[in-house]
Amino acid sequence: MEYARKEYLEKLIAGMGSDQVKIITGIRRCGKSYLLNTIFKRYLLDSGIPRERIIEMDFDGYRSKEYRDPKVFLDFIDKAITDSDRYYILLDEVQLLGSFTEVLNELIHMGNVDVYATGSNARLLSKDIVTEFRGRGDEIAMRPLSFSEFMEGYEGDKRDGYTEYAMYGGLPAVAMRKDMKRKTDYLSNVFNETYIADIIERNGVQYSSDLEQLVNVLCSNISGLTNPTKIANTFKSSAHCTISRQTVEKYLSYLEDSFLFEKAVRYDVKGRRYIGADAKYYAIDTGLRNARMNFRQFEETHLLENIIYNELRGRGYGVDVGVVPAQRKDADGKWRRATYEIDFVCNSGSERCYIQSALALPDREKLQQEQTSLMKVDDSFRKVIITKEGFEPHYNENGILMMNVYDFLLDRNALKL
Incomplete structure (x- = not known):
């Protein structure tokens, strides 16, 4: 193959x-x-x-x-x-x-x-x-195989293919292996013996255990907001290890420079500026991330978001985490300042779109929760909600493009419908 x-x-x-x-x-x-x-x-x-x-x-x-x-x-x-x-x-x-x-x-x-x-x-x-x-x-x-590339060699339907892709990722050598144990062994070995060893050797890392602990933190927290100070505090509370914010920043740069992780920073959509130190880190390959976690933490919601992020980056988009300040009426009827989050603010030249990732929208309340932040954006750029199942591509009554992840991943023009 x-x-x-x-x-x-x-x-x-x-x-x-x-x-x-x-x-x-x-x-x-x-x-x-x-x-x-x-x-x-x-x-x-x-x-x-x-x-x-x-x-x-x-x-x-x-x-x-x-x-x-x-x-x-x-x-x-x-x-x-x-x-x-x-x-x-x-x-x-x-x-x-x-x-x-x-x-x-x-x-x-x-x-x-x-x-x-x-x-x-x-x-x-x-x-x-x-x-x-x-x-x-x-x-x-160049990136690991996209889902559409992965499906070129997959013998099965897109849903089974997605499950395998989310679990084992898109490294070509892994995708070509049919036996699941051979996939897991390859991923575990290459992560430790190639990627981590290469970072340690290239950068002269003295305390490799701290670097490896940081990798574990990032893998456990993919698609979650964090910053170097929070990570340093995590080391103190859970690993009983003291590591400075500056060292965390340095190690994060090593992991980004090795292409293992990418960072998406927070962007104030209305203020048109980057804000704060919080950011999200995404694994360049979900298979490598899962191998590092010994295939224990298979959180579909976070993996879906990671896969969507990787696809957007592979299509050439710059991707930020959106923040939309707005007023919201509380239970007492008083208006208070609130902040709404948008998973992805995507830019490519003059093109922009806003995307929410949701594993499922089982009821009206969940749909309202996901689309509220998009509706708070007062520009005319495309707004999209991508779910794992449930929607053929269509625009809902609020002008939001709804689609399932399979159509998004398999059609490079899906966001332009």
């Missing part, structure tokens, strides 16, 4: 011939190397590019260690390029190459090379690509 990863392949194709370094970033094991060295390379060959004009280097391989030296690598490139025709250079795990930004800038100044690379850590985040590549770096942020 091969996952086509069409969206990412199309982005690579669109960048062909530009003077940009095309850099595929993302969490380890999400399929970056396969995309570059198999899918994209096959596209080049099928397009008539001679094999000798495709230069490959896997810096993570044992045989390639000597090429991590910039001079050795550049000498290798100089010998491989023998004329003025275009060459395609495919570099895997390029962050292991010494002075890689300088080296890649050197390559693109050669004029007849098209450079593509993958990378897995903080040195290849968007801010670094913009600054270090002097405007000549093009990031392609």
Whole structure:
């Protein structure tokens, strides 16, 4: 079984011939190397590019260690390029190459090379690509399989597929395993032996137990508001461990830089500003999160919200947690200031939408609870409620788009209905 990863392949194709370094970033094991060295390379060959004009280097391989030296690598490139025709250079795990930004800038100044690379850590985040590549770096942020990609290889209906996807996530190597024990073993091993070990080694973490405890806190609290001070207090009360707010902030940055978690900050919709220190942290892959919890805490409500968040980010939306200040009449008939929460405020260019995630809406009271915060927003952007079951896409009497999660996940244009 091969996952086509069409969206990412199309982005690579669109960048062909530009003077940009095309850099595929993302969490380890999400399929970056396969995309570059198999899918994209096959596209080049099928397009008539001679094999000798495709230069490959896997810096993570044992045989390639000597090429991590910039001079050795550049000498290798100089010998491989023998004329003025275009060459395609495919570099895997390029962050292991010494002075890689300088080296890649050197390559693109050669004029007849098209450079593509993958990378897995903080040195290849968007801010670094913009600054270090002097405007000549093009990031392609890759994520684990979306639900629609997962279903390409799933033998069953969408509801059973969703249950498995929510439990085991979208890492390609996990999705291709049929045996559930093999899935759980892989996820548990890769989390501890690859992701955590990599963060500890890269950042020189001295107290790894504190970092691991922080991972547990985040995994237990996905889709819940928190901040570094609250987390530090949690350490004191539940783990009987003293850790400073500054250390928590530092460790949170490590986890974000490794692409294991993403942060959504609070945004005042009416005031049009970011507020406070509270934020929500979402796992980049629900399977990894569940493995860390030994598959004990399978809270459907929180996992649904996490999956919706990941899908929105995969579609290119910037996602914040919405806050809507308003007046509310209390039981005594007095008007008081209140704050309403919106799960997701989503922006992409001039497009915006507001989304509430709800596992189910069993009665009118629950529906009213979910749509009240949306109705407090006084602009004309689309407002959406996504549930696990119950609704074919339609607009209700309040102009809110109602849909189930399957239609949302399987149709990239669902929010534009």
